[in-house]
Structure formats: C-alpha cells, structure tokens
Amino acid sequence: MKNFAHLIEVLDQTTxxxxxxxxxxxxxxxxxxxxxxWVIALLSGRRPPRAVNTSLLRQWASESAGIENWLFEETxxxxxxxxxxxxxxxxxxxxxxxxxxxxxxxxxxxxxxxKNAEEDQKKIFVCTYWSKxxxxxxFAFNKFFTGGFRLGxxxxxxxxxxxxxxxxxxxEIALKLMGNWDPQKVSxxxxxxxxxxxxxxxxxxxFYLAYAxxxxxSALGDxxxxxxxxxxxxxxxxxxxxxxxxxxxxxxxxxxxxQFPELLSLGQVLQTSCVLDGxxxxxxxxxxxxxxxxxxxxxxKKSSEKLRAEIPVVxxxxxxxxxxxxxxxAQPYSKRRQQLERFSFGGPLQLSERITPAHWxxxxxxxxxxxxxGSEGLMLKKLDAPYRVGRKKGEWFKSKLDPMTVDAxxxxxxxxxxxxxxxxxxxxxxxxxxxxxxxxxxxxxxxxYSGLTDxxxxxxxxxIKKNTIARFGPVRQVNAxxxxxxxxxxxxxxxxxxxxxATRFPRILRWRKDxxxxxxxxxxxxxxxxx
Amino acid sequence: MKDPLLEFSDKGIYCPKADVYLDPxxxxxxxxxxxxxxxxxxxxxxxYIAHEHSVPxxxxxxxxxxxxxxxxxxxxxxxxxxxxxxxxGHIVGSSQIKASYKGETWVFSGDYKLHHxxxxxPFEPQKCDVFITECTFGIPxxxxxxxxxxxxxxxxxxxxxxxxxxxxxxxGYSLGKAQRLSYHLNDAIAPLLLHPVIYAHxxxxxxxxxxxxxxxxxxxxxPKAHRGALIIAPPNTQDAQWLKKWExxxxxxxxxxxxxxxxxxxxxxxxxxxxxxxxxxxxLNTAVRAxxxxxxxxxxxxxxxxxxxxxxxxxxxTTADTPFEEEPNES
Numbered sequence: 001m002k003n004f005a006h007l008i009e010v011l012d013q014t015t016x017x018x019x020x021x022x023x024x025x026x027x028x029x030x031x032x033x034x035x036x037x038w039v040i041a042l043l044s045g046r047r048p049p050r051a052v053n054t055s056l057l058r059q060w061a062s063e064s065a066g067i068e069n070w071l072f073e074e075t076x077x078x079x080x081x082x083x084x085x086x087x088x089x090x091x092x093x094x095x096x097x098x099x100x101x102x103x104x105x106x107x108x109x110x111x112x113x114x115k116n117a118e119e120d121q122k123k124i125f126v127c128t129y130w131s132k133x134x135x136x137x138x139f140a141f142n143k144f145f146t147g148g149f150r151l152g153x154x155x156x157x158x159x160x161x162x163x164x165x166x167x168x169x170x171x172e173i174a175l176k177l178m179g180n181w182d183p184q185k186v187s188x189x190x191x192x193x194x195x196x197x198x199x200x201x202x203x204x205x206x207f208y209l210a211y212a213x214x215x216x217x218s219a220l221g222d223x224x225x226x227x228x229x230x231x232x233x234x235x236x237x238x239x240x241x242x243x244x245x246x247x248x249x250x251x252x253x254x255x256x257x258x259q260f261p262e263l264l265s266l267g268q269v270l271q272t273s274c275v276l277d278g279x280x281x282x283x284x285x286x287x288x289x290x291x292x293x294x295x296x297x298x299x300x301k302k303s304s305e306k307l308r309a310e311i312p313v314v315x316x317x318x319x320x321x322x323x324x325x326x327x328x329x330a331q332p333y334s335k336r337r338q339q340l341e342r343f344s345f346g347g348p349l350q351l352s353e354r355i356t357p358a359h360w361x362x363x364x365x366x367x368x369x370x371x372x373x374g375s376e377g378l379m380l381k382k383l384d385a386p387y388r389v390g391r392k393k394g395e396w397f398k399s400k401l402d403p404m405t406v407d408a409x410x411x412x413x414x415x416x417x418x419x420x421x422x423x424x425x426x427x428x429x430x431x432x433x434x435x436x437x438x439x440x441x442x443x444x445x446x447x448x449y450s451g452l453t454d455x456x457x458x459x460x461x462x463x464i465k466k467n468t469i470a471r472f473g474p475v476r477q478v479n480a481x482x483x484x485x486x487x488x489x490x491x492x493x494x495x496x497x498x499x500x501x502a503t504r505f506p507r508i509l510r511w512r513k514d515x516x517x518x519x520x521x522x523x524x525x526x527x528x529x530x531x
Numbered sequence: 532m533k534d535p536l537l538e539f540s541d542k543g544i545y546c547p548k549a550d551v552y553l554d555p556x557x558x559x560x561x562x563x564x565x566x567x568x569x570x571x572x573x574x575x576x577x578x579y580i581a582h583e584h585s586v587p588x589x590x591x592x593x594x595x596x597x598x599x600x601x602x603x604x605x606x607x608x609x610x611x612x613x614x615x616x617x618x619x620g621h622i623v624g625s626s627q628i629k630a631s632y633k634g635e636t637w638v639f640s641g642d643y644k645l646h647h648x649x650x651x652x653p654f655e656p657q658k659c660d661v662f663i664t665e666c667t668f669g670i671p672x673x674x675x676x677x678x679x680x681x682x683x684x685x686x687x688x689x690x691x692x693x694x695x696x697x698x699x700x701x702x703g704y705s706l707g708k709a710q711r712l713s714y715h716l717n718d719a720i721a722p723l724l725l726h727p728v729i730y731a732h733x734x735x736x737x738x739x740x741x742x743x744x745x746x747x748x749x750x751x752x753x754p755k756a757h758r759g760a761l762i763i764a765p766p767n768t769q770d771a772q773w774l775k776k777w778e779x780x781x782x783x784x785x786x787x788x789x790x791x792x793x794x795x796x797x798x799x800x801x802x803x804x805x806x807x808x809x810x811x812x813x814x815l816n817t818a819v820r821a822x823x824x825x826x827x828x829x830x831x832x833x834x835x836x837x838x839x840x841x842x843x844x845x846x847x848x849t850t851a852d853t854p855f856e857e858e859p860n861e862s
Binding site for chain 1: 670671672673674790791792793797801802833836839840843
C-alpha cells in the first residue's frame, strides 16, 4: 500500500508525461503481480464496487476527528477533495509500517465482500484502516471509495509504462486491456504477458482521434486529398462483429450492448465479420436528434421498449477497421472507405455521407449547413491516411461550429475544488426573465467552472469577497454586477432546470467588463437558439 | 456598557485610553508592532514601539524610523494603560501585545505558533480577559507534522535531486521561514545558496540571533560549478529570469499551505513541504484555552469558521475585519 501511495504522490506531483511513465514503470518493477493487476485496473477505471457511500464516510470521519458535521463540511469545501480532507483529519501520526499492513491487492479484494456487509462492520473496517495509515496511504485508501484518481494518467500513459516494463508494444497492451476483465481473477501473466486469442473476439481497436483544426481549411492544401463529412453529435463507437456476435464499444472502452439492444441484430445486415468505426446517434425521420436525446438512452443501464420507441438510435458508420478478420488499419482511408461502402445501409445502420467539394469555399458552405443537418461541424480525413492510435496531428481534423454564446450575470459563487480550492470559482449565472405580473429578475440558467485565467480568478475572487450579500455554507450570493460571456455547445428544453433550459458544456468565454447587467441577455434569447 | 480597552478602527487596532495603535494599517502617531512582517509593520508611522529583536529588521525593511525597543515582559505605561510584549514564536522578535487597565487585560496575538522551531523564542501563553487571535489555519484539516520529519523530507528531496544532477529550489518567505530553513539545513549534501534578498535578511537577523552563514547567490555564482545545489529563494521569484540559468531544477515550497494538494498545484511547485510559522488548528485551540479568555476576537484567516467553532465549544467568539492578509506566499 505504501508503494502505491508513493506512486500516487509522484504521479500527482509531476505534469511531465515521461516522468509519470517512469514512475509507473518503476512501480511495476517493484510491485507483486497481484498488486500490478490491481493498479492497472484502478488506473483504467476498474475499481472495486463502492462499498461505502460518501455520506457515511463523512459521518465517520467527523466522529473519528472529533468534530461536528458542519465543521467537517466547511473543511471539505476548503480542501476540495473528500479523500484528501478525510486523510488530513484522521490519518495517524504514528502509522503502522508497510510490513504490518495488508498488501494493496488484499485491501482491494476485501472491499468486494464489504459491499454487502452490515453498516457497523463497514465502519469498523474503514475506521481501523484510518487509524493505522499515514496521510498518503490514507488518501489513497479513501480514493477507493470516493472516485477517480485524476492523476493525469491516461490509458496511453499506462500502456507506455507497461511497454517500458515488459517490452511488449503499447498498442498490443492497449488491446489486451480493453473490455471486461476482473482484476480478482486475472493474473498479470494472462492479462499482459500471455497471448490472448479468445478475448480478441470482442475487442475493439484503440480509437484514432482528430485534432481541432485551428487554421483555415485552405491550409490543408489540395481539397481533393481530403475526405470530408459531417461531425455527428452522438458518441463515438466501434461496432465489432465477429463470430456472429455484435459488440458495441464506446470511446471510453465501455461495452454498451445493454443500452442499445436494437443494434445487436446488425450482424444480419453486415453478414461478414468486421469492425466499424462510427457514431451512435439518436436518429428520427432521417435526421439526428440533439445530443440530449441520446443522453437519456445512455443514462439507463438497460433500455426499455418505450424508450427505444421514443428515441430510436442508429450506428452511423464512417470507417472500416477490419474485414473478414483482416486488420485494415494500415491501409489508406480511401481503400477502407471503398470497402465500407459495399455494405448495405439503411434503418439502424447508416453510412456517414461523404461530401465531395471542388473548392474549400464549398467546404465552408457545407459547414454553414451543419445546424440544419444536425451536426456539430465537419470532419476532415486525409485520403491516404492509415487508421492510427490516439490523437495524432496532421491527418484527421475536426472543424466545429462556433459555440453559442450569451451574456449572463454572475449571481452565486462557490468555492472551487482541487487546484482552486481556496478560491471562489464555481459560478452560477443568471439571465433576465420577465414574468407577466413581475418585474424583470435574474433566473439561474447555467453553472460554469472554467474559462478564466488564474489571474482573472483572483480578481473575481476578491470582488466576490467584497460583494457578498448572503452565505449558504460554501456558497455566496453576490451583488448582480459582473457580466460574463458564456459559451455552450447546445441548448434544449428541460423541466429539471428552473429556467426551463439545459445547456451543454457551458463555460466562461470572457469577462465582459464593458457591459452592465442591463445589457445581459434574456431567457427568451435562449429560445431562439433552440435546435 | 463600558468602552472596550481595544477597538477596531479603520486605521488599526486602537486603544483609545492610551491613544496608541497596534499593528496599524494606516499612518498613525504611535504604533506598537507585533512583528516585522509587512502586513503588520507598515511604513509611515511617527513613532514605533517593538521588541528589540524586531527593531533592526524593521529598520532594514522600513529605513530610518523612530522606534523604541522593548524586552520580553518589560512593562511600559501609556496614559495609565500598561503594555508589555511576550514571545509569540512566529518569527524572530514576534510578540503578543498585552494591554492592561484597571484590572482588565487584553492580549493581541499578532501571528504565532506554539510548536518550537528551536530557533525562534517560543510562545508564552498570557492570561487575559479578551484574546485577539489570528486563525490563519483555523480549520481542523491543518495538523502540522513534526518539524524534524519535514527537515528530513527536505534533505532527502535535495539529496535525490543532487544525485540526479538537478538543482533544488526551495521557496520560503524571506523573513521567518528562510532563517528557519537556513538554521536547520546544512550544506553537507551540496552547496546551499541564498537568494540575495534572503541573504540580506539573514545578515540582519544574525545580528540579534546567530545563524549559520551560507553562500550568497549573486551574479558571479556559476550554475555549472554548483549543480545539485539547494537554493533558498523568496516565493515571488518563482517566475524570475535568474532561475532559467539553473536548469535542470526542481521547485518546492515550505509552507503550511502545502498541506493541501490543491494549493500546491495552484502555485505550480513540484513538491510541497508542510512547514508553517503559524499554529495549526490544535495549536490555536491550545492558545485560546491557555489564555483563559472570556471572549475571543478572530482577526485573520478562517475567522468565521473558527469563531463558530469556538462558540460551539462554549467560548464566546466574534470576528473583526483586518487587512492582515496572509500574503499568498507568506506562511
């Protein structure tokens, strides 16, 4: 556990990729095989089931620290991270040595049966560890319950570290790590070192990701060298059809068969074993539905018939990675596309249409039609490009529409988390609304956490401290005075929000020091932006 | 109700009976100064009163000022109000200021810590009716580790860097933290270099309290000849040009704020060492209890939370606004 806690510390302290890779590789060299498998599982999001919810953790931590709940909550809001707060409050000053404590894998495996244990057993389990761990181990331990490690360790970074340690190519390791495997049952040998034919059947390929195009289209050279299509606003997915079974994988390497059962029969349409790259889209009347519709499908672990009828989905194919058991990724895009087009499309299997412009100006025009087509913009793929792994510059680009924006008034501020835990940085914004009998008032329409520089944050923060009207725990209501331009990717009607609208990816674009609150937008301006 | 012995005015903490201010933030005629940090010891007062160890430091920082030096526990009267200074343990010369009049006693803590740093004169609790306390780290998340343990962490970090041919740059406030580090770290591992601002402070502080003399990092020091050195520098030089010459280097800060990952990352250091010249939550509680005060006024730090905590423990506490702001890099 101590070695793992130390690894977490090192990963946390550096932003340099190669230092993280080195630290991980070094950990793998020293750790037992069982611990290695668990660390791979943890860093790829395969944590043991959450045995204890956070409200119990907070309660027990308050008791262990001998403080009242309100003081725990205040402290948590200042520190910003629950696992860290608890470690600061309850870790031992005279911790046990690593030898006196169970190994990492033993602790993690004991969490699995803990899930079904009685509450007081859980409490004894957790509090006993708290009283024996030093700060770092306690922090790492708490993370098993509270969520992601967020240490800037991508899947790629971990496979690189494993490559360094095992001399097996990172791509091959990435393939081995995809899909469902149980760290309790699999050995390091069978997961990483052994040839693994059987599991290959379900496995997708690592996704190739596009860079955002920052220059004009013309900077890409000759337009005839590029394949151009719309950028669909769904979720990126691979459809794997092998040995008469269909597997649907999201970009986060999650198997999403359960949410989209209607696509599992696509094998009958495809007939030939293959792997397609494409977009899962909510789709009705030959047109994509907004992303918010798809979200309703994604949110359910299993989909109901009613929901399937209400929000039909399609797989919009745009690339072919494997055909008749042959890996096509090294072939140029044009060839893969040719082969792809030979499938029969229709119904739940759609082909992403290719646009064949003669000039970049026509590409620009097509981008202008994105909204009516229900897309986010355009994708540009070099015709002679292979299908690569990860985000690589130069051959795949996305060109997104400018975001929608409104000017809104800062109404509430909450202390930030993590990096900004001592600043008020989580902002709530309001737009004007005039109901029939009342005067105009500011109605909350979005919260935003990012978009300002550290320097601007400090300035806004000082302003907030001087302009607080009311306090609600970590939240302050402030004078309506500052105007910010808020950008978002989409807006839809929502009964769950007080304003009646939900925005997608709201963020602060800039501080409009030049505007007074009277110049901020009205709620009905959102109506005009509805898709 | 009778007038309070000390009150909070727009110029500072004021004693109307004696017509004197404690750590005033606007120019006044007469000021009693708790310690030489810039937010407590400001420029522009006509007359200063301070502990004898603070005097040369204040003169170094503020230039030619008229200042009367006092010893710990030395009592002096102003208009019938008896004042005295008592060690606060924060930095060299830092004092609590005690004011007594007609059997009523108030103590203003200034900044303080209870744990011994083995260099600064340790805090001496004073009994009083009203205790005006700082609470910079007044939430229970702050629990300081043992100083020797932290110094060991710093030495290990430095040693590790030196072994990799990397220079260690350790940021600490130039008055207080820098002397504490200079006193406890020795250059057995590799050369220890002091930023000129810190070197100048060390020279002054050395005159009242001896310090080991380390090398000054001036223009002539060749980075190539000092690979693996430890440089102690003020935090505001983190982005300064001179640092580039020392590539490759690692940075760290020694501060109480380093206890949280968020604060460390926000300031962009590679490593943080938890070393504070303020008390942690328990030290504050111990000081408040030891004062046996009937009521407590919290001046700076987590004032609202800490005063609420004291009230929940049956100790009457209020807050007062002061501009004693922890400079972001100070502690």
